[in-house]
Amino acid sequence: MIDADWDLYRSFLAVLRAGSLSSAARQTASTQPTIGRHVDALERRLGAPLFTRSRAGLTPTPAAIALQPHAEAMEAAAAALERAAVGARDAESGVVRITASEIMGAEVLPPMLADVSLAHPRIAIELVLDNRLADLMRRDADIAVRMTRPTQGAILARRIGAVQIGLYAHRRYIARAGAPRTLAEASRHAAIGYDRDQFAVRRLGEEGVALDRDFFRLRSDSDCAQLALLRAGAGIGSCQRPLARRAPDLVPVLPNDISFTLDVWLAMHEDLKASRTVRIVYDALAKGLADYIREG
């Protein structure tokens, strides 16, 4: 009988995904020797080699690749169990984990979350800022604030509305460099935009704004850094309209020429519907985001 500890499968899965013991250890809040021992133990119990060791990392054997779907099934079941457990407890307490884009998480959500936290002192909130989409199915987070429609299966998603995006600049910048009156003029200005983030550039392209990397004179893949540059008067950049209106010194640039909207979606797993705790935060965000959009 094999009957290995289920924890070993979890380490196994982490190594499969990370590609090395060290990397897997970093992602699982463990250490490299521990993960290594787990893999050793699992290989011993299963009686089959799972990885070929090298100095560069661990390469999975065909056997390990064949085992991966099963380990992922275990992971999915564990996540479902956790969601069910969270949904089952009815107390207005516990931890709610939210994932959002950088701008949303750093600029828009904090006031709303502050309100929730004050009104419900027993609810703890974790905020994960990541422009990549976190996986609600795997329970990377309980609630997601996204700018695209969630496509995964058992996800409860609500479209809050569309936030307007426009070009802005600080008064100081305008005073020094003047305000462009046409698109052609704008190209001679200090534009703030993305560095290497292909995803963001492509998304802009879909919105009808075809720009290549060289168009930007100030480049950063961090949305927060872009916003900070904008506020510091470094140049012209895009900004969510309600956010810009809160800053009295930001003025619109070419509002009639460049303007588009991004949908705002709020999502949670269906299994968490029953959780009062998650629901409280979800509803607060729904209302807060709706108000925010209306500001624009």
Next chain:
Amino acid sequence: MIDADWDLYRSFLAVLRAGSLSSAARQTASTQPTIGRHVDALERRLGAPLFTRSRAGLTPTPAAIALQPHAEAMEAAAAALERAAVGARDAESGVVRITASEIMGAEVLPPMLADVSLAHPRIAIELVLDNRLADLMRRDADIAVRMTRPTQGAILARRIGAVQIGLYAHRRYIARAGAPRTLAEASRHAAIGYDRDQFAVRRLGEEGVALDRDFFRLRSDSDCAQLALLRAGAGIGSCQRPLARRAPDLVPVLPNDISFTLDVWLAMHEDLKASRTVRIVYDALAKGLADYIREG
């Protein structure tokens, strides 16, 4: 984030099934304090009570019951992973676990397994004797020898044939008590049969042998004990015909009146088809059992 050790879920499932910490500990080769601590830890992590403790055992809360299917999904995935791992290793070595009925396991299989073991010294064999059906899906065993057609899903089953069952008695018994010539006469003899095993009695009923408990003067729910009684000349009992023919001192009783057959099935999980090790044992048993049946 909850992110509990997966081992906790396993203990949780064991307690759910066993109904008490002590019982769960026995079934998992662990101890009662350990299982208890696991349950405590899981309740703390999930933030919800899972059991109401009492001196008689642990009663699951509704929350725990809701969580059970997920834990079972994890278990199923773990079992599938193990089967895949066993199937993937191609060496003719490892452990093969066989489940069989008492008679089959104690009287019929051992010579075959001895041959396999000699021919393949690196294959270890575990033999589980249990008249209840072990669960191949859960990987309670790799191979099952059964007397009924397996009904579970992804099971590879082969009908080896039908073994004849008849009544027998030892020469010594016949010499002392005489041989019955009719069924009516037989009812005055010392009959060997089942004690409280309803399943066995009902199965006899289905075969057209309607007998109640009082018919038997020598009762045991252990098939091995019944056979030993028969061999010791204690009375008249049923026996597989090939088995009886091996014992020179057992003579048939009323062979024309009472005789029926039991199918013999050999089963393994489909996932294990690829395993050379399991396949070797499976094929050896298939051949050995076919020869055995032909002896009758």
Next chain:
DNA sequence: CGTCGATCATACAAAAATGTATAGCTGGAC
């Protein structure tokens, strides 16, 4: 009404797993 058997909870010793630190190897950049 007491006894027996089975249960959970707790204290303490033993065993096992983990983390820290370090050595050694490898591949790519300059």
Next chain:
DNA sequence: GTCCAGCTATACATTTTTGTATGATCGACG
């Protein structure tokens, strides 16, 4: 060619987990 970053493997101290032994409580049963 050398350096650097990143990786695995190993030794050792520490922490954590586990097991043993025991006490206390409850219910079945005679």
